[in-house]
Amino acid sequence: MIPARSLSGRRVALFGLGGSGLATAHALIKGGADVLAWDDNPESVANAQVAGIATGDLRQADWGGFSSFVLSPGVPLTHPKPHWTVELAKAASVEIIGDVELFSRERNGQAPDVPFIAITGTNGKSTTTALTAHIIKASGRDAQMGGNIGRAVMTLDPPEPGRHYVVECSSYQIDLAPSINPTAGILLNVTPDHLDRHGTMQHYASIKERLVAGSDTAIIGVDDIYCAQIADRLEKAGKQVIRISKRLPLTDGYFAAGEDLMEAIGGRYSRIGFLEGIGSLRGQHNAQNALAAVAACLKVGLDLGEIQSGLESFPGLAHRMEQVGRKDNVLFVNDSKATNADAAAPALSSFPRIYWIAGGLAKEGGIEPLRGLFPRVAKAYLIGAAAPSFAATLGEAVPYEISGTLDAAVEHAAHDAAQDRAQEAVVLLSPACASFDQFRNFELRGDSFRQLVAAIDGMKIIGGTD
Known part of the structure; x- marks a missing residue:
């Protein structure tokens, strides 16, 4: 404490x-x-x-x-x-x-030079926080992770030399932390969210901006207009800004080129890392998370070898594209945290041949926003209250069955995927729904999926999460 x-x-x-x-x-x-x-x-x-x-x-x-x-x-x-x-x-x-403000004051008063990485963004902040802390810990350093993920920030060990803090910050926490001043502040993205608590997108974005505005180095994803403008504004104000992009080659900064992580200096490019073969970091969204983690870790003194080693050993987060098992050519992925269509999109876009378990208590809009990803779905297995409406949306675009329950869906999806001759077929739980019709929370839904997968004969269980 x-x-x-x-x-x-x-x-x-x-x-x-x-x-x-x-x-x-x-x-x-x-x-x-x-x-x-x-x-x-x-x-x-x-x-x-x-x-x-x-x-x-x-x-x-x-x-x-x-x-x-x-x-x-x-x-x-x-x-x-x-x-x-x-x-x-x-x-x-x-x-x-708030509590993050108290933490900032204690660090400033006791050990202001202790490395402090703070992460925010509408999407991806938990994975980026966990990945950054994992890389630091895997290098043999003391990594204290908390805030909006895991431990409350004031329960972490007190600031002292050699200790590194990696803190996830929600917009609510930033709003209550006027003196937050991390060594490296990460702003991944800004998309509409929490407007009931912030009123307008402009106000929401301005709160996110405070975290990077107070940092020694601002690491900003520039793939959305709000963050691109924030990066430009801070740079004009004299702030050290590092831009990152998951899809755009940059003149200066870090960007993803397929599975390669690239550094750009004055338009000259060099590869500083790679994600090839790292199952826990599949997908374009995880390329952005990895770029942010790499930039932050470089800023607090790690070298590229330590960082790449940490990337390769990252187990992923529970319930977020979590690889839980493999049987022959079939991979089983727990993405129970995907409680709406937008949250399910990254997983659906990360695999080419999917046996998709979806359904629960539907959110507004259902799965219609995912229509562009339907060609990746070999078959859908629909569960819970949303099954009839999801079936109507899928129509003739995707073969489906109404499985009703998760255990039936896992059994049938595993059987069908085993017949697939693709190099890799994926049984994916990415419900695009809340869990409350059948499970108390998404964690219990994901835990149930893990248990059902583990019970399949011949299953090779994959690791676990930190």
Whole structure:
């Protein structure tokens, strides 16, 4: 745990007592702050009391006595309207911050030269965070990974020489971290998302921009217009900017050419790495993730040999194009995290011959946005509540069956794929749906798929994830 000593001796209000909120409260108390915490959920308040955290309804508190207000990133700061605690804090002119801000202050105060890589973007940030941390760890260095992935940031080990931090940051966390200043800040992409919490695309993009604007080196994917403009704007302001692209040859920066990772300096190109044969990093989207990780790792002192070795040993993330088994020429891939059509597109675009398990609780638009990828699907196996509507969309474009349940779908897809004479056939769970009709969450759906695959006779189980 990182004690939040920057607020030692101060009275601090805290709202939001989920996992990260409890961790932050403990870090503040350990750092010497006087904390009063609250949550709209009585059960969360009770859990905090059991954990020894002082609680009290912040509606009744004297806000004039607070120096800071620490807000959970899951609580609305601006849209659709500010939470009532935000209004009280603003009325009392109390700063509103989050756990990533506390981490930034502790690093700045204790060990400002400790390498800190912060990653954001609408898509790909979890894979990029995990990949970057894996490369650093595989090189023999101390890699502390947390934030919006895995461990709450204040539960990481305290800053000290030799330690490297790799922190995934959501837009909500950036909005509460005004002094964030990573060694390398990564902005992968900006596409419409979370507009219920940010109001407009311009506001959403401006929040993402703050992370790279505060960094020593800004690593920015320039394949969308918002990020391209951010890169240009920061460069004009004198910021060191490294552009990356998964599809465009750049004059300066890093780009993907097929499975090769290229560096461009003044229009001269050299290969600095490759993804060929790395199953966990298939697809154009993963080329962007890898480019960002390479650029960041170079900035914090790793060499190309260490980085390539880390790329090759990366196991991937659970439930995100996770290779779970192989039997003869058939690969089994768990992409349960794909809970809508946009999220399923990367996996469908990464394999040429697919036995596709799809369905669950459908999102708006269904699978119509994936029509351009239907030629890659040898057959579809439809499950859950969405099966009839997905069948109507597939029509005569793709052979399909309504399997109903995941176990039937896996059994039938495995049987059919085994008859395929393709060099590699893929049984792919990429549901393009929420799980809630048959599973409590996408993790349980993916775990069930893994178990069903493992039970197939002759299956070779593939690795596991860090």
